[in-house]
Amino acid sequence: MDYFPAFMNLKSRECVIVGGGQVALRKARLLASANAQLVVIAPDICKELKNLKQVHTTHQREFRDADIDNATLLIVATNDxxxxxYISRLAHLNNLPVNVVDNPSLCSFITPSIVDRSPIVVAISSGGSAPVLARSLRARLESYIPPEYGQLAASMGELRAQVKSKLPNERARRIFWEKIVNGPIAKQFLRGNQSNAIEQLHQAVDSTDNAANVKTPGSVALVGAGPGNPDLLTFRALRLMQSADVILHDRLVSPEIVDLCRRDAERIYVGKQRDNHALPQPKINQLLIELAQQGNSVVRLKGGDPFIFGRGGEEIEGLAEAGIPFEVVPGITAASGCASYSGIPLTHRNYAQSCVFVTGHLKNGTVNLDWQKLANPDQTIVVYMGLEGLPNICRELINHGLADTTPAALIEQGTTPQQQVITGDLNNLAELVSEKSVTAPTLMIIGGVVNLYEKLSWFSVANK
Ligand SMILES: C[S@@+](CC[C@H](N)C(=O)[O-])C[C@H]1O[C@@H](n2cnc3c(N)ncnc32)[C@H](O)[C@@H]1O
Known part of the structure; x- marks a missing residue:
């Protein structure tokens, strides 16, 4: 982050604007919306600026050093x-936050694009590199965040102290507010039924009872985080990630996805490299039980889909035996993600009428599959965890009757900006892969459908 985002209280604070034209007017309006007291200095000051209610003083003359003596913030908007x-240097020497309009190198702060649903305010910045993009994002958020959110937030703010005294327990308060925000009362606000909604909110606060909230039992959600690209999370996954007390995540879950979890949630990395688990599986299972028994809502984040080569079943077996409430949220499995993002359909009328998912890594390090059944030319084979065994897998399939010209692909870090696809056939894929430096995770797709890659591949640098 080049700039640290922070919200400043400027109410009744003196903010100095050097410049008297339209640009200065724009900035003055922005500061006026935060109820700052404005001092404007310029030989010529336009009429609208003079008439702005929050303009406290105007000096129709050149700038003087002493003009910044009482300033909390300084905006410079001149053509000189x-x-x-000069003014930027002076401000820096005096540790006074300064913004020189359209000149980031002279600024100690920059002004963001703003979505104002006061008291909810969203500020977007591109650090000065792409203001048009920031504005376009703002436009999207404007339509996504209805104005009624402001009223909802204001009403919640008014009742905050009362809820705090009724529910001294922080977790109980969070659960209470989450119910409000995700429940019918918020919906009433968003539909514009404000007086009803406010009345119901007051009733909810009046009838809340500490003990009932604190005793909310813990639970575990086994959540599929998809193949790596955060855009491929489900809504349910995101919602649970943003309300969890504790998150357990492993190597396959990208840092961008972990970053989307509730900021205050405890995050526990449980590792899981192929033969190098930061926490062995039985300990993960036990930890899930203990955390839930302590009353936490726990999210166990797993790469792809929890029930496909993810040991998800083992993790919830323990929960079921211990009587802990749990749910399972499906995720996009690597096979679907890699197939879609490489443009290799898993089935196709001309090439494959069935598709099988197999693991290329067995407990004792061997690959021991039913080669006879796999060696079917009308079928797509997807191999998870197959990089190490790749030469062996290709050889066995040829030995059991598949043509050595059967197309095959290795997809590396599928769906992410680092995605690479290596295509060849059963005869040469191992050699092609050995010539490149390949980074896990990788997935192999074998079968006629790989022929479609040339034509259907769409995820290029431009899409990343
Ligand atoms: C332990 S399995 C977990 C699979 C996961 N539960 C799923 O549904 O995708 C890990 C294997 O999934 C595959 N994999 C997961 N994410 C991938 C990705 N983004 N690109 C390629 N392969 C991936 C690799 O074969 C990796 O070795």
Missing amino acids: TKLNE
């Missing part, structure tokens, strides 16, 4: 490059 540089 030398003057802008």
Whole structure:
């Protein structure tokens, strides 16, 4: 992050604007919306600026050093490059936050694009590199966040102290507010039924009872986080991630996805490299039980889908035996993600009428599959965890009757900006792969459908 986002209280604070034209007017309106007291200095000051209610003083003259003596914040909006540089230097020497409009190198702060649903305010910045993009994002958020959110937030703010005294327990308060935000009362606000909604909110606060909330039992959600690209999370996954007390995640879950979890949630890395688990599986199973028994809502985040080569079944077996409430949220498995993002359909009328998922890694390090059944030319084979065994897998399939010209692909870090696809056939894929430096995770797709890659591949740098 080049700039640290923070919200400043400027109410009744003196903010100095050097410049009297339309640009200065724009910035003055922005500061006025935060109820700052504005001092404007310029030889010429436009009429609208003079008439702005929050403009407290105008000095119709050149800038003087002493003008910043009482300032909390300084905006420079003149056409005089030398003057802008001079004032910026002076402000830096005095540790005064300064923004020189359209000149990031002279600024100690920049002004973001804003979605104002006061008291909810969303600020977006591109660090000065792409303001048009920031504005376009703002436009999207404007339509996504209805104005009624402001009223909902204001009403919640009014009742905050009352809820705090009724529910001294922090977790109980969070659960209470989550119910409000995700329940019918928030919906009433968003539908515009404000007086009803406010009345119901007051009733909810009046009838809340500490003990009932604190005793909410813990639970575990086994959540599929998909193949790596955060865009491929499900809504349910995201919602649970954002309300969890504790998150257990492993190597296959990308840091971008872990970053989407509730900021205050405890995050526990449980590792899981192929033969190098930071926490052995039985300990993970036990930890899930203990955390839930302590009353936490636990999210166990797993790469792809929890029930496909993910040992998800083992993790919830223990929960079922211990009587812990749990749910399972499906995720996009690597086979679907890699197939879609490489443009290799898993089935196709001309090439494959069935598709099998197999693991290329067995407990004792061997690959021991039913080669006879796999060696079917009308079938797509997807091999998870097959990089190490790749030469062996290709050889066995040829030995059991598949043509050595059967197309095969290795997809590396599928769906992510680092995705690479290596295509060949059963005869040469191992050699092609050995010539490149390949980074896990990788997935192999074998069968006629791989022929479609050339035509259907769509995920290029432009899409990343
Ligand atoms: C332990 S399995 C977990 C599979 C996961 N539960 C799923 O449904 O995708 C890990 C294997 O999934 C495959 N995999 C997961 N994510 C992948 C990705 N983004 N690109 C390629 N392969 C991936 C690799 O074969 C990796 O070795």
